[in-house]
Amino acid sequence: MVNKNEVYEITIEDIGTEGQGIGHVDGEAVFVKDTLPGDTASIKIIKAKKNLAYGRLMEIIKPSGYRTTPLCDVARSCGGCTLQHMDYDAQLKYKWDKVKNLLQRIGGISEPEKLMESAEDKKAYGLVEPFHYRNKMQFPVGYDKEGKAVLGFYAGRTHSIIPLSDCVIGHPVNKFIIKAVKEFIDRYKISIYDEEKHKGLIRHVLTRVGFHTNELMVCMVINGNDIPHYEKLHEMISSEVAKFGGEILFKSFMININKDKTNRILGFDSKVLIGDPFISDYIGDVKFNISPQSFFQVxxxxxxxxxxxxxxxxxxxxxxxxxxxxxxxxxxxxxxxxxxxxxxxxxxxxxxxxxxxxxxxxxxxxxxxxxxxxxxxxxxxxxxxxxxxxxxxxxxxxxxxxxxxxxxxxxxxxxxxxxxxxxxxxxxxxxxxxxxxxxxxxxxxxxxxxxxxxxxxxxxxxxxxxxxxxxxxxxxxxxxxxxxxxxxxxxxxxxxxx
CATH class of the missing domain: 3.40.50.150 (Vaccinia Virus protein VP39)
Incomplete structure (x- = not known):
C-alpha cells in the first residue's frame, strides 16, 4: 500500500500521455512529473488513490539515457515546457508513439503504425531548431516580493507567476520587450491587476512576431480604458527592440480591454495606440493580417x-x-x-x-x-x-x-x-x-x-x-x-x- 507523504525509491518504466513518468511501488502505478523512462529517482507521494498514486520528484539517483539539461533555468517550475528535460529525438519518438497508442486503444485501429508516416525511425516530423519557434506569447504580469513588476508564466495548474527575463521557446525579441515593460511599470508606478480583488490595471502582455515579415505587435491587456504615459512605454519598447536588431519592425502597439472578473486572457475590444491594428505574415505564398484575437498557428x-x-x-x-x-x-x-x-x-x-x-x-x-x-x-x-x-x-x-x-x-x-x-x-x-x-x-x-x-x-x-x-x-x-x-x-x- 502506497502512503501519502512517504518517500520511495522508484524506477521509471514508461511515460504517460501528459508527460509524467510512470513507475511502480508495491505493484501500484505511480505517476511522477519531471521523470523519464530509465530514471531511478527518490519521490514523495503527494496523492494516493486506489491502485494509483502521484509523486513529486525529490532527487534523480540515476538519470535516464533520454535525460538532458534544460536550456531554461525555470523549466521544471514553469507550466510551459513539460518535456524540456527530455532529449529532442526522444520527444519526437514519444509523440509518434502517443498518437499510435491512442489510435489503437480508442480508435480501434489494429496496426496504426502501418499507416503512419515517420520522419525517421518512428518519430514525429520535428524542427531543425526546436527553440525560439513561437510567434505568439502571452505573459501574465505581477509583483515580486520587493513589489517590483515581474512578467513570466504560471506554474503548472496554478496562477502563481514564475518570473523570467526570457523564454527559450519564444521569439528572442521577447527578452527586450519584457525588460522594457517591467521598467515602465516600476518607473511610472502603474498598477498591476489583482485577480482576487479585481483591481489594478495591467493584466497581460501579448506579443506577436511575423517570422517572414519581422513585424512586431505588442498588446497590453488592461483592466481599464487606457494606459497612462503609453507614449513613453512605446518609446521604451522601441529603444529596447532596437538593441535586438534593425530587422524587427515595431508595427502595432495596442491595448486590449478586459474588465471582466475572469481567467480569460483577452477581452472583446482592442484599440490601436500607435501604428496598425494588425501585423502580417505568410503561410506559403498566402499573406495574412493578424490581430490580437486572431487564431494563427504559433x-x-x-x-x-x-x-x-x-x-x-x-x-x-x-x-x-x-x-x-x-x-x-x-x-x-x-x-x-x-x-x-x-x-x-x-x-x-x-x-x-x-x-x-x-x-x-x-x-x-x-x-x-x-x-x-x-x-x-x-x-x-x-x-x-x-x-x-x-x-x-x-x-x-x-x-x-x-x-x-x-x-x-x-x-x-x-x-x-x-x-x-x-x-x-x-x-x-x-x-x-x-x-x-x-x-x-x-x-x-x-x-x-x-x-x-x-x-x-x-x-x-x-x-x-x-x-x-x-x-x-x-x-x-x-x-x-x-x-x-x-x-x-x-x-x-x-x-x-x-
Missing amino acids: NPEMTEKLYSKALEYAALSGGEKVWDMYCGIGTISLFLAEKAGNVYGVEIVPQAIDDAKNNAKLNDIKNVEFHVGKAEEVVPGLYEKDRERYTADVVVVDPPRKGCDEKLLETLVSMAPARLVYVSCDPATLARDIKYLTDHNFELKKVAVFDQFSHGIHVETVVQLINKNAKAKHHVRISMDAEDYYSIKDSEKKEEER
Whole structure:
C-alpha cells in the first residue's frame, strides 16, 4: 500500500500521455512529473488513490539515457515546457508513439503504425531548431516580493507567476520587450491587476512576431480604458527592440480591454495606440493580417509543413468543392483555394470571419465563401437547403479541443465525400472521431505526426480517411485542432476556446 507523504525509491518504466513518468511501488502505478523512462529517482507521494498514486520528484539517483539539461533555468517550475528535460529525438519518438497508442486503444485501429508516416525511425516530423519557434506569447504580469513588476508564466495548474527575463521557446525579441515593460511599470508606478480583488490595471502582455515579415505587435491587456504615459512605454519598447536588431519592425502597439472578473486572457475590444491594428505574415505564398484575437498557428515552420501535408492528403485536382469547418481566419481555406474550385469556410467567431474575408481580399482570392456560426449547425442547415451546391468533394474540419460534434459527423457521413483529412492537436479526440467515421463507411489510410509544440506534451496530427461509398471524383479533408490530454472525459470537462 502506497502512503501519502512517504518517500520511495522508484524506477521509471514508461511515460504517460501528459508527460509524467510512470513507475511502480508495491505493484501500484505511480505517476511522477519531471521523470523519464530509465530514471531511478527518490519521490514523495503527494496523492494516493486506489491502485494509483502521484509523486513529486525529490532527487534523480540515476538519470535516464533520454535525460538532458534544460536550456531554461525555470523549466521544471514553469507550466510551459513539460518535456524540456527530455532529449529532442526522444520527444519526437514519444509523440509518434502517443498518437499510435491512442489510435489503437480508442480508435480501434489494429496496426496504426502501418499507416503512419515517420520522419525517421518512428518519430514525429520535428524542427531543425526546436527553440525560439513561437510567434505568439502571452505573459501574465505581477509583483515580486520587493513589489517590483515581474512578467513570466504560471506554474503548472496554478496562477502563481514564475518570473523570467526570457523564454527559450519564444521569439528572442521577447527578452527586450519584457525588460522594457517591467521598467515602465516600476518607473511610472502603474498598477498591476489583482485577480482576487479585481483591481489594478495591467493584466497581460501579448506579443506577436511575423517570422517572414519581422513585424512586431505588442498588446497590453488592461483592466481599464487606457494606459497612462503609453507614449513613453512605446518609446521604451522601441529603444529596447532596437538593441535586438534593425530587422524587427515595431508595427502595432495596442491595448486590449478586459474588465471582466475572469481567467480569460483577452477581452472583446482592442484599440490601436500607435501604428496598425494588425501585423502580417505568410503561410506559403498566402499573406495574412493578424490581430490580437486572431487564431494563427504559433509555430510558423511546422505549420507550413503541416498544411502542405494536409494539401497532399486532400489530393485536389482543381475543380473540387471544399468545406473548411472551424476555419478561423481562413488559414487552411486560403491555403487550399488555389487548388480547389470553391472553398466554403465556417467559424463561430464573427471577428475571425471578418479577418478571413479580409485575408481573401488581401490575396485576391475570389473562390472562397465564409459563414458565421457553429459548424454543427451551419453545415447541416446549408446542406439540407441546397445539397447540390454544398455537397463537399473535400471537407476541412478544424474544431476545438472537444473534437467534432456528433451532428456534424452525421452530416459528413451523409455528404459522403471521397477523402477526409483530419488535422488534430488532440490525438484522443481524433481517435474517438476516427472510430465513429470508420464505423460509418470511412477507412483510415494515412497518418502524419508533427511536433507543433516542441518541449510540450501537445502534438499535431494529420490523417486521411477514404469514404468507401463515395464517387471517384469526391475528396474529403477534415482538419481538427485540439490539444493533447490524458483522457477524452477530462478533455470534455476542460474544453477551452482556441
